[in-house]
Amino acid sequence: MSQVPVVRTTKALRRTVGQWRAAGERVALVPTMGALHAGHLALVTAGRKRATKVVVSIFVNPAQFSPAEDLSKYPRTFAADRHKLGEASADLIFAPTVPEMYPDGFATTVSLAGPALVGLEDAFRPTHFPGVATVVCKLFSQCRPDIAMFGEKDYQQLQVVTRMARDLDLGVTVIGVPTVREADGLAMSSRNRFLSPPERAAARVLYDAMTAATRAIRATGEAEPALATARAAIMQAGFTLDYLEFRDAATLAPPLAVSGAPLRLLVAARIGSTRLIDNIAV
Ligand code: AMP
Numbered sequence: 144m145s146q147v148p149v150v151r152t153t154k155a156l157r158r159t160v161g162q163w164r165a166a167g168e169r170v171a172l173v174p175t176m177g178a179l180h181a182g183h184l185a186l187v188t189a190g191r192k193r194a195t196k197v198v199v200s201i202f203v204n205p206a207q208f209s210p211a212e213d214l215s216k217y218p219r220t221f222a223a224d225r226h227k228l229g230e231a232s233a234d235l236i237f238a239p240t241v242p243e244m245y246p247d248g249f250a251t252t253v254s255l256a257g258p259a260l261v262g263l264e265d266a267f268r269p270t271h272f273p274g275v276a277t278v279v280c281k282l283f284s285q286c287r288p289d290i291a292m293f294g295e296k297d298y299q300q301l302q303v304v305t306r307m308a309r310d311l312d313l314g315v316t317v318i319g320v321p322t323v324r325e326a327d328g329l330a331m332s333s334r335n336r337f338l339s340p341p342e343r344a345a346a347r348v349l350y351d352a353m354t355a356a357t358r359a360i361r362a363t364g365e366a367e368p369a370l371a372t373a374r375a376a377i378m379q380a381g382f383t384l385d386y387l388e389f390r391d392a393a394t395l396a397p398p399l400a401v402s403g404a405p406l407r408l409l410v411a412a413r414i415g416s417t418r419l420i421d422n423i424a425v
Pocket of ligand 1: 174175176177181182183185186292293294295296297320321322323324330331332333
């Protein structure tokens, strides 16, 4: 199997994608920060189904980390990532440097509201979504894909990016891909590697508590008792809970009623030095 080609500059990316487009290819972009696992590869596979060429970007974006979050600790596994992308039949890796993405004097960011300001991740990581949206806007403009694949794992991010693409007429269709989970239900994440064995064993509580709460909400039509039980179970397992909330699936606003529009249950919780997020449809 030949290695997936790597480009490191916007110019080289545009040259290749431009040739593809001239030849009538349909291009999918899969933005990642590397440390790839089966969840990322599901995005590549989903891209393959809907497009004829798949570009995967690998860029650990400093702008989406706060000073308190350790950017230097983020896992970097480029050789292994490239190998996995070969097996998943990606066509091109875009792996820009930090100065390529943020040249001296960089001064522009995307300003967000709507699903980016609803008191979920934004309340705990206030600089995160402006950093994500700005880099995704750049990636869309650099690559000009037809479609872009994002995981439901980062559900608020998916809604933020979807809204940005629509509001700014970016000409890219954002497609959400279902969360890939470990056998016990834990959502795959590059952060799972930081869990100690007891923390890893405890972590299944997130999915278990969410699925139990969802069943109870559906059965009773009432949210609060089910949420209280789930919150207690998560804390009992040793987590500090940032939030467990159910929201309108599209706007992420608190829903007026349990029935009606599609709902999403979202959780963020910390154990040891690791913060995990997850969500499921209600
Ligand atoms: P990251 O490299 O963590 O920024 O993630 C890159 C993309 O992969 C994002 O769109 C994530 O939502 C998606 N992703 C991460 N983990 C999973 C998973 N377990 N299942 C599906 N998609 C995922």
